[in-house]
Amino acid sequence: MRAIGLFVVVSCLCPGVGRATPKDESARAAIAAFNRAWSDATRRMDDAATLALWEDDGVSLLPGKEPLRGKTALRQLLADVHARLPGATMKSFESECFDIEVAGAWASEWCVEHQVVALAGGRPPFDGRGRMLVVLHRGPDGRWRLAREMWSRAPQPAAPQGSTRHP
Amino acid sequence: MRAIGLFVVVSCLCPGVGRATPKDESARAAIAAFNRAWSDATRRMDDAATLALWEDDGVSLLPGKEPLRGKTALRQLLADVHARLPGATMKSFESECFDIEVAGAWASEWCVEHQVVALAGGRPPFDGRGRMLVVLHRGPDGRWRLAREMWSRAPQPAAPQGSTRHP
Numbered sequence: 145m146r147a148i149g150l151f152v153v154v155s156c157l158c159p160g161v162g163r164a165t166p167k168d169e170s171a172r173a174a175i176a177a178f179n180r181a182w183s184d185a186t187r188r189m190d191d192a193a194t195l196a197l198w199e200d201d202g203v204s205l206l207p208g209k210e211p212l213r214g215k216t217a218l219r220q221l222l223a224d225v226h227a228r229l230p231g232a233t234m235k236s237f238e239s240e241c242f243d244i245e246v247a248g249a250w251a252s253e254w255c256v257e258h259q260v261v262a263l264a265g266g267r268p269p270f271d272g273r274g275r276m277l278v279v280l281h282r283g284p285d286g287r288w289r290l291a292r293e294m295w296s297r298a299p300q301p302a303a304p305q306g307s308t309r310h311p
Numbered sequence: 312m313r314a315i316g317l318f319v320v321v322s323c324l325c326p327g328v329g330r331a332t333p334k335d336e337s338a339r340a341a342i343a344a345f346n347r348a349w350s351d352a353t354r355r356m357d358d359a360a361t362l363a364l365w366e367d368d369g370v371s372l373l374p375g376k377e378p379l380r381g382k383t384a385l386r387q388l389l390a391d392v393h394a395r396l397p398g399a400t401m402k403s404f405e406s407e408c409f410d411i412e413v414a415g416a417w418a419s420e421w422c423v424e425h426q427v428v429a430l431a432g433g434r435p436p437f438d439g440r441g442r443m444l445v446v447l448h449r450g451p452d453g454r455w456r457l458a459r460e461m462w463s464r465a466p467q468p469a470a471p472q473g474s475t476r477h478p
Contacts, residue, residue: 250419
């Protein structure tokens with residue numbers, strides 16, 4: 145009860161702390177819609193749709209690679225993936241984002257993703273997990289786009305069912 | 312000349328686009344000061360000073376690890392590093408940050424770092440490079456702190472020296 149009382153006091157005294165304003169709610173809904181579009185584009189491996197979700201001078205930070213800035217560099221990255229994995233198709237892609245924070249035309253969140261990609265040539269499917277920290281920017285047209293993204297590998301779940309590695 | 316004329320028109324019509332306001336300049340200077348304090352704490356391997364630069368519920372995303380949230384988890388991470396590398400000392404640590412964006416009490420930037428760590432027991436020094444995407448938050452006391460951080464390995468220059476392990 146004491147904790148609840150304290151929360152009520154804080155949320156009454158400090159606008160923006162402990163409660164979301166209608167403006168925040170609208171921005172968060174727009175970012176949730178952005179996240180769905182981002183996942184859909186990734187799931188379809190639709191490069192044009194993916195690139196449309198980036199700022200023109202967006203920066204992508206990937207492990208072991210030089211920073212990529214701008215759509216030309218991002219387009220090349222996607223082309224390289226297709227060239228390296230001809231015939232690959234996304235079997236499933238799921239993601240979830242956390243800690244969405246919005247301030248004016250800027251926002252941030254971090255996300256986890258799990259993708260299963262079927263590979264050509266009889267190779268076993270790629271089953272991988274990653275996470276992203278992203279910074280979004282709302283353009284003059286009111287649309288949110290990726291301004292910065294960093295991705296890294298996430299651990300696989302501890303004990304796959306049927307595994308004999310962890311008896 | 313045409314490009315310069317266009318820039319002048321844009322910066323006159325759109326406050327916040329193409330020029331920094333004095334408020335922006337003040338926030339950027341504060342973030343530059345934060346970055347110096349962050350580098351200094353890392354260089355000294357000063358865990359207390361490092362933890363003081365974090366929000367209480369800050370999130371750190373490291374490759375292959377579950378997300379770490381809060382100072383207890385971060386303190387344990389630092390303790391684990393010391394336990395794993397007893398006697399290690401930072402020989403040099405340099406970092407540089409880019410694309411600082413400030414909106415209200417939130418900011419973001421991405422940074423590159425290069426560290427050389429002397430290891431005990433006659434092991435060769437660790438010489439590694441990484442990069443970070445970070446989201447900063449300004450607390451009620453006016454101080455900027457780390458709210459989200461993601462780190463990943465950066466490529467070594469053409470001729471790497473020493474180990475490739477991260478301490």
